[in-house]
Amino acid sequence: MRTLAASKKIISTAASLLFILTVPAASHAQAPAYPNKPIRIIVAYAAGQGTDVATRLLGEQLSRELGQPIVVENKAGAGGILGTELAAQAAGDGYTLTMGTNATHVLNQFLYPKMPFDPVKDFEPIAMVGTFPMVLAAGASTPYRTVSDVLDAVKRTPGSADVAMPSTSARLVLEFLKERSGAPLFGIPYKGSGSAMTDVLGGQLSLTIDTPLALRPHLAAGKLRALGVTSATASSLVPGVKPVAEQGHAGFEFVAWNALYAPKGTPVEITKALNAAVNKVLAKPDVRQRLLDLGFDPAGGSAVYLGVFAKKERERWAPIIKAAGIRADQ
Known part of the structure; x- marks a missing residue:
């Protein structure tokens, strides 16, 4: 006949095993696979402009790749600041992204006296999408x-x-x-x-x-x-x-660009998944041709590359803008 102490020990062990078995299931329920609902991409420019058209093409392809609808939302104004600020304020959960440009994520901070967001501190780079020269x-x-x-x-x-x-x-x-x-x-x-x-x-x-x-x-x-x-x-x-x-001016280079960003704090596993999806889409010959037709050289690459590239762009253009006295309101 079991003693009371032995019975309590068996009950305690069984309860512990039940807890161990149920915790992973509960954790899994709390963190479903990404994505499991529609994703919004904010475009800080008017519908029909180059950035908007390229974003809609990318969104259409990413929707197929990720298995969820991609909704493109235009929030134009203040040279791209309005929409980019809205993206900066969004939750870092992977369900709000923005199509950044060399203006929104490099130049504007030197052209406007005050900025409502920091293009470095408030965003996670995902991938370069396309570039074009002037x-x-x-x-x-x-x-x-x-x-x-x-x-x-x-x-x-x-x-x-x-x-x-x-x-x-x-x-x-x-x-x-x-x-x-x-x-x-x-x-x-x-x-x-x-x-x-x-x-x-x-x-x-x-x-x-x-x-x-x-x-x-x-x-x-x-x-x-x-x-x-x-x-x-x-x-x-x-x-x-x-x-x-x-033509006699070695080192002369200016390239405009579009790149996908997420709000700061977006989990790295989500930014990695998005980066992989973007690169897979940009590798498709038909997508590359459509981007060329829209006036973009298809890009791609890692999130680290995008971050380093944007940093170098800031270092390059800040002194030129300052020396020329260029302001957005001029």
Whole structure:
């Protein structure tokens, strides 16, 4: 006959075993596999713009890869600050992401006097999605065929080849070219590509600096002539056009980009899963071609690469912006 003490020991052991067996099941129930509900990607620009269109393509492909709907939400305003701030305030659970750009995650912090978020401290990098150079283009009726033609002309006659600047990126390219060449280039700011293109095509201005996508139809129609791309090497987005770096300005490079970010605190296993999914999607030939058609060179790579790349971009552009006195409200 068991003693009372022996019976209590058996009951205690059984209870311990039951606890051990049920804890993993409970833990599993508390932490279901990611993702198990729709994911939101915030785009800090208007619907239909390049970043938005590329995000929708990526979202469509990621939805298939991850087995959950991807909802793209546009929150435009303040040069990308409004939507990016909203993403920074979201929970770090992997269900809110943002498509960052060189503006939202590098340039804006040097262009605006106050920022409601920190692009480093408030975000986890996931993966680079796509890049594209800017293009220096001249009206077809101008005599310019190369970057040197323009620089020589303005050195001989300042004001003879003014440049339309439809974006902050265009202005940075112009300032960088002025710094490297010493040429007295003069830029005219515009609120967008449409109005800038109207004046260049109409002959009011000789040159513009814009994206391959914005320039593509006018280059194809022979109304504009591409003089140089700002990538370090030739770009398939503008075939046959030499980089500025290969036209007597070694080291000249400016590349705009889009990259996926998550709010700070997103678990590393989730960012790794997202990075793997993005890279798998970007490796598909049809996706790569569609991105090229949209004006992006497909990218990819690790989260660490994106973090290091953005850090180097900040270190590079901060002194140029400061020296030129560029502000977002100018």
